[in-house]
Amino acid sequence: MDTPLLKYVLGLADDNMVLSQRLTEWCSNGPTLEEDIALTNVALDILGRARMFYQYASVLDEQKRSEDDFAMCRSEREYTNLLIHELPIGDFAFTMARQWFLDEFSQLYFSALSHSKDETLAGIAAKCIKESGYHLVRSRNWICVLAEGTEESRRRLLAAIDELWGYRHELFETTQAESLLSGVAVNRADLKDTWMTNINDLSARLNIELPDKDWFVTGGRRGEHSEHLGPMLAEMQYLARCFPGAKW
Amino acid sequence: MEARGFGVIVTTSPEYIARRVFRQQHKFSELFDMLDEVYDPEIPGVSLWDLGVLQDVSVDVAGRCKVTICPTYSGCPALNIMQEDIKACLDKYGHSDVDIEVSLSPAWTTDWISPRGRQLMIESGIAACEHIVVCPLCQSRGVRLLSQFGSTACKSLYKCENCFETFDYFKPL
Known part of the structure; x- marks a missing residue:
């Protein structure tokens, strides 16, 4: 039986693993060479985060599963990432709108986690937050460019925000494991107002009207996913599952 | 100019x-x-x-x-x-x-990073992580950001408006 701390750490690892895998889908498909390189570099930073969390999970795990076991040998029902991370990359506007939502969130989340009573988590958070700052500068810039670019870019950005809107709630939902880890886990609900203020501020500056109809999707932390995660994992895990222990 | x-x-x-x-x-x-x-x-x-x-x-x-x-x-x-x-x-x-x-x-x-490390970076054509970005080739400060992330995650990509070379900038972290 996984302890609350292991569940918590795995959730954070899965969020970053899945997001990183999605971002790597842009490799060689970016709109320009520079953006292609930037997106894959961001993916690499986020993969680094996933690895730090998986390595810690491996230390905590009684079954002694390795970081690769966690990433490559668990099915979609065992993955506990929040749903927003697994959505397909869509167009460039969708990818950048999701990054914007998540980079704003990461800044708040990691600064809170850097005060965790758990020293390993605090150390990982202190490392992530500096990199995440560069991600946020870039995603905010892109939101400005897309909003003030052409009619087409603006239309696509608004459609992306509309599509993502209901997935934001899950970011602020406290799980059972988290509620048992007072002082160790971040209390997500505390971050909601600041996050919303940051999103509202930039939107107001760019005359973006945020969706007025709200909706709510949840289930990622319980292993209840959208139809998109399974195929993504099938591709990601193919090699490791066909050739267990493969090395190069 | x-x-x-x-x-x-x-x-x-x-x-x-x-x-x-x-x-x-x-x-x-x-x-x-x-x-x-x-x-x-x-x-x-x-x-x-x-x-x-x-x-x-x-x-x-x-x-x-x-x-x-x-x-x-x-x-x-x-x-x-x-x-x-x-x-x-x-x-x-x-x-x-x-x-x-x-x-x-x-x-x-x-x-x-040591001063020697910074100096060597500049000699290899990488603008070191000083807070002002200066072209490592012609020392111009007239530079333009091309991309927040360059050839590796630790660098961003700039172009010099004076000598027109593109170069990496090792970002302060």
Whole structure:
């Protein structure tokens, strides 16, 4: 039986693993060479985060599963990432709108986690937050460019925000494991107002009207996913599952 | 035409001075000297010490070496190569039993980079992490950001408006 701390750490690892895998889908498909390189570099930073969390999970795990076991040998029902991370990359506007939502969130989340009573988590958070700052500068810039670019870019950005809107709630939902880890886990609900203020501020500056109809999707932390995660994992895990222990 | 700046004044950070004192007074300072031969795989001539990756060394009574390193960016793929290079280097000096500890905290910062490291970066055409971005080739300050992320996550890509070269800028972190 996984302890609350292991569940918590795995959730954070899965969020970053899945997001990183999605971002790597842009490799060689970016709109320009520079953006292609930037997106894959961001993916690499986020993969680094996933690895730090998986390595810690491996230390905590009684079954002694390795970081690769966690990433490559668990099915979609065992993955506990929040749903927003697994959505397909869509167009460039969708990818950048999701990054914007998540980079704003990461800044708040990691600064809170850097005060965790758990020293390993605090150390990982202190490392992530500096990199995440560069991600946020870039995603905010892109939101400005897309909003003030052409009619087409603006239309696509608004459609992306509309599509993502209901997935934001899950970011602020406290799980059972988290509620048992007072002082160790971040209390997500505390971050909601600041996050919303940051999103509202930039939107107001760019005359973006945020969706007025709200909706709510949840289930990622319980292993209840959208139809998109399974195929993504099938591709990601193919090699490791066909050739267990493969090395190069 | 952009006016030329005053070139690059390579600064010595207080954090680096603290590291230098730590190394000079260290019981196993000769190990630091041996490891000066281990370079960053992507920046020619910049050692792991210069980069601030190499943090601490020790040898226990059984002759087992312990090397503590601090990764730069969390996803940096050079980390594995650095570990192999450290082992190969110490092996050459007769230390075959080497344990490498990767330390995440305190988080790596560009403030740990040595003045020599910064100078070598500039000579390799990389603008070092000073707070003003200056073209490493013609020293112009008339530069334009092309992309927040360049050839690696630790650098961003700039273009000089004076000599029209594109160059990497090692970002302060």
